[in-house]
Amino acid sequence: MTTTTAVRPPASRPASPGKRPTGSGARAWATRAPLLPALVFLIAVTQLPFVATLVISFFDWNSLKPDQRHFTGFANYSSVVTDPAVRESVLNTVLLTATVVIACVVLGLAFALLLDRTFFGRGLVRTLLITPFLIVPVSAALLWKHALYNPEYGLLNGVLTWFGNLVGTGSVAQPEWTSEMPLMAVAAALVWQWTPFMMLILLAGLQSRPAEMMEAARLDGAGPWQMFRFLTLPHLRRYLELGVLLGSVYIVQNFDAVFTITAGGLGTANLPYTVYETFYRAHEYGLASAVGVVVVIGTMVIATFALRVVSSLFREEASRA
Numbered sequence: 001m002t003t004t005t006a007v008r009p010p011a012s013r014p015a016s017p018g019k020r021p022t023g024s025g026a027r028a029w030a031t032r033a034p035l036l037p038a039l040v041f042l043i044a045v046t047q048l049p050f051v052a053t054l055v056i057s058f059f060d061w062n063s064l065k066p067d068q069r070h071f072t073g074f075a076n077y078s079s080v081v082t083d084p085a086v087r088e089s090v091l092n093t094v095l096l097t098a099t100v101v102i103a104c105v106v107l108g109l110a111f112a113l114l115l116d117r118t119f120f121g122r123g124l125v126r127t128l129l130i131t132p133f134l135i136v137p138v139s140a141a142l143l144w145k146h147a148l149y150n151p152e153y154g155l156l157n158g159v160l161t162w163f164g165n166l167v168g169t170g171s172v173a174q175p176e177w178t179s180e181m182p183l184m185a186v187a188a189a190l191v192w193q194w195t196p197f198m199m200l201i202l203l204a205g206l207q208s209r210p211a212e213m214m215e216a217a218r219l220d221g222a223g224p225w226q227m228f229r230f231l232t233l234p235h236l237r238r239y240l241e242l243g244v245l246l247g248s249v250y251i252v253q254n255f256d257a258v259f260t261i262t263a264g265g266l267g268t269a270n271l272p273y274t275v276y277e278t279f280y281r282a283h284e285y286g287l288a289s290a291v292g293v294v295v296v297i298g299t300m301v302i303a304t305f306a307l308r309v310v311s312s313l314f315r316e317e318a319s320r321a
Contacts, residue, residue, distance in 0.1 A: 050296065057289035064283050076290035086291060088267065089274040096183065096270060097251045100190045101244055107191070108198025108243065109236075113228075115199070116206045133196035141260035144189040149177040149261070182266040186257050194250065198243045205239030206232070242309045249302050252295070271295045 060072045080086050115126055132140065148155045157174045164172035178185045209232065217227050255272040262268040264277060271291060279288035 053289045053292055056285055057293050059286045061285040062283050063285060072286070076286045077294075079287055080290050080294055085269075086274060089269045089271050092183065092268060093252060093270040096187055096190070096254075097248055099187045100194065100251050101247045103187070103191045104195045104198045104247055105202075105240065105243060107195045109202050109240075111195070111199045112202035112206055115203055129199060130196045132193050133200075135193065137193065137254075137256035138260055140193045141189055141257045144185070144192070145178065145261045149185060151176050178262055179266060182262045182268045186261050186268055189257050189261060190251060190254060194247060197250075198247060201239055201243045201246075202236060205236045209235050238309060238312060245302055245305050245309055249299055252299055252302065 057076055058071060058073060059069055060075065061069045111129055115122060115129070135143075146154070151157055151174050154177070156177060160172050160174065175181075214227065214231065217231055222230075253272055254270070255276065258264055258268055258270055258273045259276070264273045269277065272295065275288050275291050275295065278284050278291060282288075
């Protein structure tokens with residue numbers, strides 16, 4: 001009796017971990033190639049101008065005296081720190097940003113709580129509340145400057161006159177809003193425009209609350225204030241952080257309202273307006289570039305925290321799913 005032994009083919013050697021399969025590199029490049037034009041465009045539009053600005057910030061460069069341009073190192077950055085006008089613009093930027101963001105968060109939360117309820121005409125109310133955010137910033141600033149703040153035909157002074165006639169006191173004081181309270185005039189216009197942005201973020205947070213948890217708290221006898229304090233507010237913490245950080249990034253860079261309403265006068269110049277004034281009016285390219293770099297660095301710091309909050313939000317949503 002003869003036995004036949006089956007001949008097994010030689011086992012294939014496992015690919016070494018340091019070597020990629022043949023063709024994987026080509027497939028990776030084929031996948032990334034369509035994104036290269038967008039990457040090149042992004043670098044050309046954003047990074048190259050920033051690098052040029054960074055280089056110019058190390059020069060004493062006045063466009064009216066092109067032959068006297070020379071390298072000064074960090075002298076422009078030292079001027080940014082020691083210049084009283086720049087320090088005042090930094091203070092105005094911080095004050096304006098804090099005031100606008102806090103007011104927008106409070107009003108946005110109130111409107112979000114309102115729209116989270118069911119009532120007749122909620123769709124129309126939601127559309128009207130979102131409308132200010134859809135207006136071009138320059139148009140919104142012009143609207144506030146002429147339609148509301150104008151001392152002769154503005155709506156605010158008209159309301160004061162109507163109220164004085166209604167209560168029988170006769171003529172009332174007609175304040176010059178942009179000259180008597182210039183920074184608050186700019187802040188009010190920004191609050192009106194950016195409150196809908198905060199409202200949309202917080203409304204999304206309210207509508208993502210677990211319905212079972214809210215119903216259980218209601219059945220356990222929790223009142224509206226207790227539910228808001230112990231359930232709604234902790235749930236909205238990440239959304240509040242996101243709104244504050246994104247709002248801060250936008251308001252720090254705001255130029256339209258300051259330029260349109262006060263033209264940077266009466267102590268309302270912020271950092272973006274200081275960059276504009278230094279670059280286009282004083283023709284100090286080096287100093288303006290240094291201020292611009294400082295603004296960009298500050299914005300990047302805020303944006304980094306904003307991105308961390310966004311990523312944590314996504315992680316929380318993914319864990320719940």
